[in-house]
Amino acid sequence: MTDKQFSVHKSMVLSNRKALALYLFKIDRAHDVPQIMAQLVDLDEFQGTRISLEVVTNEISLLAHLLQEDYLGLKVINLINVDFLPLYQGIKLCLDPLLKANIKIPFIVICRLVARYFKVITESIQVRLIEEKNLLRLEFSPSMPEQVNHHQIDGVILAVHKILAAFSSVKPTKLTLSYRQSSHGIEIYKQLFGISAELSSATNSLYYALKTNRNFQSNSISVDELAMVLDKNFFIGPLHNMLDKEFPDLSYAARCQHILITIMGLSEPTREQVAQVLNMSVSSLQRRLREEGISFQQILLTTRKMMADRYLIQQNLSATDVAFLLGYQSSSHFFKAFKGWYSMTPMVYQKLHRGDS
Template identity: 30%
Template sequence: MSLVEKFMIDGQYEKLLVANQLDPKKVLQIAKLPRDTFAHQHLKLTEQEYFALINAIETLANDPLFATKLVASDDIETFSPPIFAAYCSKNGYQFLKRLAQYKKLIGPVIYELTSQQDVVTVTLTTFSAKEILPPFFVKSEFAFMMHLISSATNQKIKPVKITATFQDDSVALIEYYGVHFEFASSNTITFKLTDLLFPFTTENTSMLEYLEPELKKKLAELAVDESYAKRVRTALVELLPRGKAAIGAIAQSLGVSKRTLQRKLKSENTSFQQQLTATREMLAKNYLLNDTLTPDDIAFLLAYQETNSFLRAFNAWTGMSAQKYRQEKS
């Protein structure tokens, strides 16, 4: 299947910005989007445009807790049918499962749910290896989950663990989320299963019966990337920090032979080397946002044998040195 080229963004975005004292025109100007973007009832943005919009909001907000305030806006649960459908669920666990199922309808992000013993973890990933999830977006998604689960259960639900591809140790943020943001190669939030089993006071089976057929129809129409390229990138994110960058190791993790993997990737007009390069570039840009990581550390995390190999590669990817990239993003 091919990648989703554009994502449907709800037209209420403009109202949400105004309600939080942000000028929509300035947001669009910074994001370099057309002036009439918000004039459409349903906005269609590419992945790059979507994250440009998010970054513009963060630039104007200038508030470490703005992401949490944005998702706490009145009636945020009615912002779009996929969100409202999830809000009508039986409990927090079903809520997260529905978000994982429908989130791709309203934004270029994938929710991956994993359950282990008494906890449930949600991992946020992008559709392509080229795009990095902006820190503001990650914080708002985590706050969004917490806010709606707490609101629907009348309980103060907080995670037991958060990992992120960036660092933010602000006191206000830690007080809000209840935990530190642990630096890692992926963006995850973990909840106690018992917290997710509190019943939702907003459960509405009749509304779900009305909404879900149309949502499932839209899902069926989406060309979601379930390709081998996506599977390779996911495996690389996990295995590169362990020093495994060879196609044989990735093929083994996916349960296929090296030859089969090469054939599958070729049928998708890509190669293992292209996916390895794209994943390393994405991770390198994330790691450079962390001032405590040295070039040696980053080279190790990307499974390079020598630091100079990483530095040369980064220059080839971006046209600038790793040091200059870090300075521009700091």
């Protein structure tokens, strides 16, 4: 859709405003709070739970101009209590069964949930999780570069960092920024993230090291055990319900693909699992998909092919790792399926496209 209207959840705007007031108190400008707040839009004028991204961006630009603070996004988000954000609350509901069972949650599971459902609180920045050899990379890209300022990018990167830190002790190993060239004042990144920022980079990314090539494995739980716990406890159901509530116009095909990308390699990608997440019967899901002219198997195949291409070509992962990431029971099952798709092995496909590039 070329004319898509991106939006921000009202709770995010309210959290920003509360943190802004705290920031003004912190810099001894409490007397300016009434005057500054009076210049912000009245949220009651907007129906529903979301506000246009353009309106929110204009508000942040106004605040940055009034306060003449180049790092306003970081300083405000640093004062936000992430516990009150819908995304945090949804993730906590999903992970509670694991936490109550004293199961150590693999870091990639948390990263997937944050990246796949971040739009619940804001669509200003697209958060993409990229699984590479021995590391995870979270990439941050403005949905509409002409409507997003660097304060929003800073704020989203820090918000993601704070949410991840609320569920895991894993620390980022690298931070790259494409939108900052000057090193003036950048020590704030070291203070907030624990690492220095690399400026003028190709992407805005947070990097995390992985201990093994088998990205989902951890010392405390096997993949099979994790899948069994996730299946038993619905896993992403509560979080996906939030997404459906915020974006009710999504097609069932789009919902299925979103769920499949999220659970692929973590839980069995079956129609039963997807129907469970959507809180509906398998027959109801199949009927909805038929009405849209597509089947679950077609969506699953399209999703697997799309992800296989990304893992093999863009991320240059081994065929064995890709088989694992796509949820195949063994490498041989993946090899057989892949050869049926393209009449060649994953390695030949990878070498062919590497030659093209």
